[in-house]
Structures are given as C-alpha cells and as structure tokens.
Amino acid sequence: MNMVPTIGIETHVELNTNSKMFCKCAVVETENPNESLCPTCLGLPGALPVPNLKAIESITMLALSANCAITKNGMFHRKNYFYPDLPKNYQISQFDLPVGVDGSIEIILNETKEIVEIERVHMEEDTGKSIHKGSGRIDSATSTLLDFNRSGVPLVEIVTKPVIKSSKEAVSYIEELRQLVIDLKISEGKLEKGNLRFDANISVAQEGDNELGVKVEIKNMNSLRSLEKAIDYEIKRQTKLIESNEVIIQETRHWDEDKEVTSSMRSKEGSADYRYFSDPDLPNMILSDEFIDNIKKTIPILPSEKRDKLSETGLSISESNYLSKSEEWIYDLFLKTQKITNDTKSTFNLITGELQGQLRKAGTEELPEWFTSERLSEIIKMINENKISFTSGKEILTNLIKNEIIPTKYAEDNNLIQDNDSDEIAKIVQNVIESNKEVVERIKDGEEKLVGFLVGQIIKSSKGNINPSIAKDLLLKEL
Amino acid sequence: MKKDIDIKSVAKLAAIKLTDADEKKFEKDLNIILEHVDALSKMNIEDEEINIHPLGEKLNLREDVSSEFLTHDEAMSNSPETEDGHFVVPPSLD
Amino acid sequence: MNIANLSISEISNLYKNKELKPSEVYKEVFTNASLSESIIHAHLKLFQDEATEASKLSDERYAKGNPLSDIDGIPIAIKDNINLKNHETTCSSKMLSNYVSPYDATVITKLRNNGVVFTGKTNLDEFAMGSSTENSAFGPTKNPWNPEHVPGGSSGGSAAVVSVGSAIASLGSDTGGSIRQPASFCGVVGFKPTYGTVSRYGLVAFASSLDQIGPITNSVEDAKILYNSIKGHDPLDATSIKESTVEIPTDKNAKIGVIKELMEEGISDESKKEVEKTIKLLEENGNKVVEVSLPLTKMALSIYYLIAPAECSANLSRFDGVRYGIREAGATSYEMMENTRAEGFGEEVKKRILLGTYALSAGYYDAYYGQALKARSAITKDFENIFKEVDYLISPTTPTPAFKFGEKTENPLEMYMSDLCTIPANLAGIPAISIPTGLSKEDMPLSIQLMSPARTDSSLLEFSETIEKLLGFNQRTLLLEDMK
Numbered sequence A: 001m002n003m004v005p006t007i008g009i010e011t012h013v014e015l016n017t018n019s020k021m022f023c024k025c026a027v028v029e030t031e032n033p034n035e036s037l038c039p040t041c042l043g044l045p046g047a048l049p050v051p052n053l054k055a056i057e058s059i060t061m062l063a064l065s066a067n068c069a070i071t072k073n074g075m076f077h078r079k080n081y082f083y084p085d086l087p088k089n090y091q092i093s094q095f096d097l098p099v100g101v102d103g104s105i106e107i108i109l110n111e112t113k114e115i116v117e118i119e120r121v122h123m124e125e126d127t128g129k130s131i132h133k134g135s136g137r138i139d140s141a142t143s144t145l146l147d148f149n150r151s152g153v154p155l156v157e158i159v160t161k162p163v164i165k166s167s168k169e170a171v172s173y174i175e176e177l178r179q180l181v182i183d184l185k186i187s188e189g190k191l192e193k194g195n196l197r198f199d200a201n202i203s204v205a206q207e208g209d210n211e212l213g214v215k216v217e218i219k220n221m222n223s224l225r226s227l228e229k230a231i232d233y234e235i236k237r238q239t240k241l242i243e244s245n246e247v248i249i250q251e252t253r254h255w256d257e258d259k260e261v262t263s264s265m266r267s268k269e270g271s272a273d274y275r276y277f278s279d280p281d282l283p284n285m286i287l288s289d290e291f292i293d294n295i296k297k298t299i300p301i302l303p304s305e306k307r308d309k310l311s312e313t314g315l316s317i318s319e320s321n322y323l324s325k326s327e328e329w330i331y332d333l334f335l336k337t338q339k340i341t342n343d344t345k346s347t348f349n350l351i352t353g354e355l356q357g358q359l360r361k362a363g364t365e366e367l368p369e370w371f372t373s374e375r376l377s378e379i380i381k382m383i384n385e386n387k388i389s390f391t392s393g394k395e396i397l398t399n400l401i402k403n404e405i406i407p408t409k410y411a412e413d414n415n416l417i418q419d420n421d422s423d424e425i426a427k428i429v430q431n432v433i434e435s436n437k438e439v440v441e442r443i444k445d446g447e448e449k450l451v452g453f454l455v456g457q458i459i460k461s462s463k464g465n466i467n468p469s470i471a472k473d474l475l476l477k478e479l
Numbered sequence B: 001m002k003k004d005i006d007i008k009s010v011a012k013l014a015a016i017k018l019t020d021a022d023e024k025k026f027e028k029d030l031n032i033i034l035e036h037v038d039a040l041s042k043m044n045i046e047d048e049e050i051n052i053h054p055l056g057e058k059l060n061l062r063e064d065v066s067s068e069f070l071t072h073d074e075a076m077s078n079s080p081e082t083e084d085g086h087f088v089v090p091p092s093l094d
Numbered sequence C: 001m002n003i004a005n006l007s008i009s010e011i012s013n014l015y016k017n018k019e020l021k022p023s024e025v026y027k028e029v030f031t032n033a034s035l036s037e038s039i040i041h042a043h044l045k046l047f048q049d050e051a052t053e054a055s056k057l058s059d060e061r062y063a064k065g066n067p068l069s070d071i072d073g074i075p076i077a078i079k080d081n082i083n084l085k086n087h088e089t090t091c092s093s094k095m096l097s098n099y100v101s102p103y104d105a106t107v108i109t110k111l112r113n114n115g116v117v118f119t120g121k122t123n124l125d126e127f128a129m130g131s132s133t134e135n136s137a138f139g140p141t142k143n144p145w146n147p148e149h150v151p152g153g154s155s156g157g158s159a160a161v162v163s164v165g166s167a168i169a170s171l172g173s174d175t176g177g178s179i180r181q182p183a184s185f186c187g188v189v190g191f192k193p194t195y196g197t198v199s200r201y202g203l204v205a206f207a208s209s210l211d212q213i214g215p216i217t218n219s220v221e222d223a224k225i226l227y228n229s230i231k232g233h234d235p236l237d238a239t240s241i242k243e244s245t246v247e248i249p250t251d252k253n254a255k256i257g258v259i260k261e262l263m264e265e266g267i268s269d270e271s272k273k274e275v276e277k278t279i280k281l282l283e284e285n286g287n288k289v290v291e292v293s294l295p296l297t298k299m300a301l302s303i304y305y306l307i308a309p310a311e312c313s314a315n316l317s318r319f320d321g322v323r324y325g326i327r328e329a330g331a332t333s334y335e336m337m338e339n340t341r342a343e344g345f346g347e348e349v350k351k352r353i354l355l356g357t358y359a360l361s362a363g364y365y366d367a368y369y370g371q372a373l374k375a376r377s378a379i380t381k382d383f384e385n386i387f388k389e390v391d392y393l394i395s396p397t398t399p400t401p402a403f404k405f406g407e408k409t410e411n412p413l414e415m416y417m418s419d420l421c422t423i424p425a426n427l428a429g430i431p432a433i434s435i436p437t438g439l440s441k442e443d444m445p446l447s448i449q450l451m452s453p454a455r456t457d458s459s460l461l462e463f464s465e466t467i468e469k470l471l472g473f474n475q476r477t478l479l480l481e482d483m484k
C-alpha cells in the first residue's frame, strides 16, 4: 500500500515595528532581561491594550499579498491558558474573524509552480521568554527564569490548509514566505533570530483514502534543515505505525535537534480548552475600503511577480526563483543588464557566479554607485564578442568593484584586448607546432590532454591576447 | 441547558486549587446561579448583532511610536523572587 | 459648622476668598477619619502625613492667587482598585496585600494636575465583587448611619467616607451598581457616567465592558464638578470615547418615564414611595411623567451574571504569583499558581471566576456567554427605543434600604438581587445617578435613580440638580455629632 503524507504549517512572523503590539514599549534586541516593559506588557493590574496601527497595516499588506479576503469587521479575542511567560495568562489573538482568510501563496518546487492554500492570517502578541534552569532538560529543571522583553511584540500567524505533500515543499513554502515578508519590509525575516517560527501538522493516510490520518503537531524546528528532517522523520514514524497496524496518537511532539527524532511532549496543563472570547478592552476593528486601498498601493513587486518578469528574459523557473530570492539590487541589476546585453545566460552566470562570489569573498553586500548595469554590460559584451578572455573579464570585474573604471578603457590600457585575427594566430600556431614537435607526436599517439599544454604555449607567445578557443580550434585543425 | 458542572476540570482551567469542601460549595452555588440564568435560553434573539463596545464604538489604533515607561527596577519591584534580572518561578513544564 | 459637609464649590469659594485654607480642611477630614474609622472602617490606608504636607503647597497656590483649578485643595479619597503611584493597590484582596503600584491611573493623573491631594484608599468588596463590602479581605466597612447595617458595595468605603466627612468627595467604580448602590445606602450622591467617558486605564478591571469610574459626593453639583475633571478621551484606553455630548431637555419640558418592571414585586414599598414622591414633585414642576415598560430589565440580572463573571475570569487570570502579589509554594509553576490563587482569592471572587470559566468553556459558550451578549444587545436596543419616547427614566436605586450584616450571605442570588435596578444601565452603557430622597422607618437613607441616554451625562447632572432642589433633602448622618 502507498502512504500519502499531508502537511499543514503554522508560521509566526515577528513584525519589525518600533513599538510593541498593544503598548508603546520599544521592540528591543538586548541581552539585558526585563528592560522594555510597561504596565500593559507586564500584565500589571489596571493596564489596558491599545493596538499598533503599523502592525495592522503590515498584516493587511501580508494578507493582501497572500491573496486573502480581508475581514472588514474584525475583532480581537482572548486565548486563555495559564503559563508563567504569558503575563495576563491570556494571549490577545484573533479567533473566528482574522484579518485575512482563504488565500494562496505561489511557490516553486522542482521547476514547477505550485500553489499553497492559506487558511488564515491573524494578528497576535508574543509571550515572554522562559529559560529553564537545571540540567537544561525541561524535565529536570529546578526553576524557570522569565524575561518579558519579548512580551507583546506583534506576531502575524499564517496558517496553511493541509495541502503540503512533502518536506521539500514545506521548505520551499517557508523560503517563499520569508522572501515575501522581507520584500514587503514588514519583518527582518531572519530565521536564525526567530523572526519566523514554524510548527507543522503532519498526518499520513493510505493513498485513495478520503479522510486524512491522525494529525500530529511538531514543534521546535529552528531552521529549514530541521523542518525538512523533522517532517521526513515524522512521515516515516507514522507510516511505520500504520503499516504495523498501530494507533497514532493525536498529540504535540517535540523535534530533538541533537538526536534528530520527534518525541511526545507533556501537554501544557489546562491548555486543552482556550475559552476564546472577544476581548472587551478592544472594540470591533473596522478596516475600511479606503484603508485597504491605501495599503494595496504600497505593496511592492512580489516574489512571484519578480519570477514572472525574470522568466520573460528566458531564465528557467528555478533560475528565476533563485534571483527572486536574492537581494533587491541583484534582481534590478540583472534586469537592467540583461536589457542592454540581451544575453540572458551570460548575464545570469556572471552576476550569480562571478559577481556574487567576489562580493561574498570581499564580505561586502552592496555595490559602489559607479557599478552600473552599463559598465557591467561592457564587460559581458567584450567577453561575448571575444574581445577579451573570460579571465580578463573577471579581472575587470574585480577592479570595477574596487575602483571607478570604465571597462572598455581598462581593457585597452591594460592590453587585455584579444587578437582575433586568424592569420596572425595561424602564424603563432605554426611556430608553436614547429618548436614542440615531440609533444605533437605524443598528441597524435593519443595523449589528448597535451592539447591544453600547446594552447597555453600559444597564448604565452601571444602575450595573452589570443582568444583561447580560437587558438584551440586552429591548433586542432593543424593537427 | 442541563447542569453537569465538572467542578474539578473548571477549577483546573481557572488554576484555583479547591478542597473537597470548596468543590461541594461552589458546585451548589454555581448550580443556583445557572438555574437562574437559564431564563436567557428561552429568549428569541438569534439575529442580535454583537458589538464589543456597549455604545457600538469602533476601535482606534495608535501610531507606532515607542516610549519608555518602567525602569528595570520598577518592573521588578513587586517580584516575589528574582535572579540575574529575571523573574523566577518553579519549573514550568512545556 | 462641619466643614466636611460643605460642597466643593462652597469650599473652593472660601479658599479663593482666603477665608479658609486647604490645610485646614485636610486637618478637619483627618480628624473626622480618626474619630470614625474605629467604627466604620472605611479606609484601607490614610495618607495623613503626606496629604498634610501636600495641602500646604495648595495653601501657597491660593495665597498667591493661582490655584490649579476649582478642585485644587479638595480632599478626595480613592477606591482601592484605582492605581496611585507608589501606593498600595490591594483591591481588598489578600492576593495584592503587598502590591505597590508603579504607575498612576489616568483619573489620578487628571486630578493631580488639578491640584487634588488624596486623603487615602477606601475599602471595597474584593476586586469590586459584592454589594455590601463584606467581601473585603481586610474586614467590612460599616454604614455610618447605623453600623449594624452594610454600607453597600462594592464602593462601600468610598460612600461611607463622604457620608461621614472623612473626605469631601471620593472616586468609586461601578460595574453593576457599585457606585450608586452604596451611595444610596449611605445617603450621598453616586454617579455612573456613560461607558467610555472616563478612562479605565489604571482601574483594576473586574468586567471591562461594564466597569466605569465615577464620583461619590455630597451633592449633585459636586458630582458634576468631579466628573468634569476626570472625564475625557484617553489614548491609553481603547474603549474611551471621543467627546461628543448630546443635550436633552433639563427644564420642565423634560419627559420622564417610570420603569414599570422596577416598581413591581421584589421592590420594597419604602423604595417605591420615594419614586412616587419624586414623581409628584416633578409633575408639580410641570414635567410630564409616564409609565414605560422595559420587559427585558427582568433579564438584566441573568445577563449580568454571565457577562461579568466571564470577563472577570480572564481579567483576574493575571494574579498568579509570578510577577507581583503574594506567592504560595508549588513544585511546578502551575502548582504555584493554583496554590497562590487558592490562597489569595476570597470565596466570592473564586465563585465568579469559576462561573465565568464554566460559561466560556467548550460546549457552553454559545448557550451562556454568546446568548448573554445577544441579550445585552437586545436590552440596549430597548433602552434606545424607550429614549425616543422619554428623556429620563426613574426608578428606585435599590430594592430596599441598607440591609444588616450577614442578612444576604447564604444564597448568592439574594445578594445579587440588590443590584436589580442598577445593572441595566451598565449593560446599556448609559449614565445613571443615585440621589438621596429621605429616610426609612429605621432612619436609613433612601434614594431614587435617574437614567438617561448615552452621552447625555451633562444634561442628566443638570436635571438631577433640579430634582435635588425639589426634594430639598440634605440630612446627614449623626455618627460624628454623637461622638463629638
């Protein structure tokens, strides 16, 4: 029998607002605990929440970008559960009237476009941070330390429908979502900083079954790698259980990064029934058509739209996807340069290979202002027209990153222009054959790798101005 | 509405430890009150719209401007137990 | 002359004319407090030294002829569920017995800016849950008219201090009648403003959609003065409304409706008589008075006893021993919370939290909380419709005058019934005031309640001044006279 996994993903995205969701405390990055607090985010008696406009703008922008329907008459609910890092012992969240519903996000999987359906996009507040003291394992902790700096930081929760079919698709979805929030400039989108945190709901059923299998929730996956591994592990675990006719328990499981297994978590006490009810401190939230239209106007080009534009230049889907997830300036540079050179492949290769490589080595993330698409095009054109060798092209590129040069002029000044006159080259080829007769014999006997040696000799005696491919062609003809 | 209060599980949700005597007393009192409020179930109010604000006011949002409020010491001033600038509680199970 | 029986405007005028100094009035109210406290226990904390010092600054301001406002130097007491920076806010609960607030409520900031010096914090039913101040963890407050009787609640302390003259005025909070009912029991004026006109920021929440801070005073005029200095939109409270006063007639053209359902069974003859007496005076004044029916007021108690506990069950979740308040030991943090809440909360508070938790829990939400919200909408609509016919509604404030201690502690419903007439105004968010009208056979104060449409607070206060004059009742408790 064939087993089919079904996966749904819940992602919490931390927004990049100045102040917290329901109070004016700054969102801070500090090692010092309990520094950015007020009565509201510390849950002191008598304090009240007032929502952050920027956060509502951000979530609306995300919901619209994910093709969601916007709830115009929405509200906030209280989600009740007792936990020491939750100051009020309820989280202000959204329940049946989230900001966005029924959306979709396009992702790329194996050279094809796929659609991941989105169930809901809702606004909520973050909790504080617990540090479990003791042996480090929760089970044997001796006490828990609490830092509430993170308490009240705005979070957008995005929940997919159970439509994801593999760990690879899950990873691709998170990559897409990450790019989306970065392009919308609503979050830093840094996974390593926990700006995006995801849980996965996984079930396995026999192919052809109309009903989904028992759902298991996996928590504590801190990277794309652990997301992929945890899903694969869980699919295997559940498949094995089904095949041996064992029961799968509906539960929450913890991904153990070190052992690379999922293990059952003891459930939060009293968490089974959240007793959601509308927060009486926060009146109905009306998002007017005018508000929504204004947000629409501020939405920049989306990753999927970028891909479409890139594909029009002739790039493959995965190449387009790669560029759509690079920095904005790389995307712009490619499009502008490609327009001038009209050579998609060389432009893509030079930018994503040589240029990005050199920048990475140099540890810089930005290009100097003189590094224009026009100048880059000159290099690409010279290489394509065999005016300079690829090696020379690299040299010019290196220089262009460091100094304000004009590539064509630089090539001339530094004798990098190749001699492409066949007659001239033929002479040199002839000379090299004459003076390397022994080598020529060995080539004729089958030692083909010595061809390269002779090409090298040809280029050497031409002082490097010969296009190596022309030299090689001529040499082979002569031999 | 039938009254089948599982007072133990309600107390668990509310995080209030009850003695056996408490359980009996509260179960009795809650039943008296629930009996009284049962009148509501006979009201025909299916279509009533619900406004969170009693006057039907809508939510006003706040500009995203940050400001300082409590110093670290003020925030910690009522804490029953602290360590290294943190609040401390007995181990919490995840 | 007992200075503490003067009105705010009278005192203010004496200050301005340099016939009286704030420090003298503070001395007087603290003397009254030292005499009365051992009998009525209305204060949880008196700020005698601090207030005496601060009143001298007020003296100086008047001496220089530049007081901060008309209430500069007026001694005002604060219910102990309103936060005052660097002072304890206990809510009369063991839970917060050691809690010192690091911030001021918005109403406190406003009064400070007006030059008010606070005299102390007053007793209440724990977390404002009760109608007799018997539920205070620090002992009950007694009624200054007769210490065998309750002062009402939950703002029993705030009503008693004004009644006995250990403050000129006070602030209370009203969720289902907690300002009006004790004001009625203690023979003073209590005003619950339109929901959202006074900021709740810094008021320890009981039921957020019903709570409202308001004044308890010797006269309607004082209530108006105090209300005007605490009202106004507050950006720290998302339920606070933008100023938008609606005016209705306040002269003989004002039309008054008598709520039929609040003049029937369950209401004592004595209480009814006060309404009838007032109606007669109004008719003599030229006002038209008609009987109106608001059948849903019969449901008000049921609606209230689902909505208030549901909201309070979540509002009081934050009291868990983690960040402030008392803490009981436990092996895990959850056990610590469970034990802390068992130890810190009194019985009535636990009862309401459990009731609210149950009403919100899976499988019951729709039948209880959901249904109550819809019923609340329906009752609000009924009020709106009635106010198309009449300008004001009149009823007794309470079904009976102040009852005796222990009289209504057996069956929870009996105590809840004492809020029968006051709860509807909280559900509808409309303003309501209790005005003293006379004394019962047992010499306990009686009163009437007047309600008006949302946002007509100014008109309600103005019309209430007329009624107060028509009634001409200004008898005071003789407690201190007897002692002096």
Ligand SMILES: [Mg+2]
Residues within 6 Å of the ligand: A124, A157
């Ligand atoms: Mg969430």
Ligand SMILES: [Zn+2]
Residues within 6 Å of the ligand: A020, A023, A024, A025, A036, A037, A038, A039, A040, A041, A042, A152
């Ligand atoms: Zn804060």
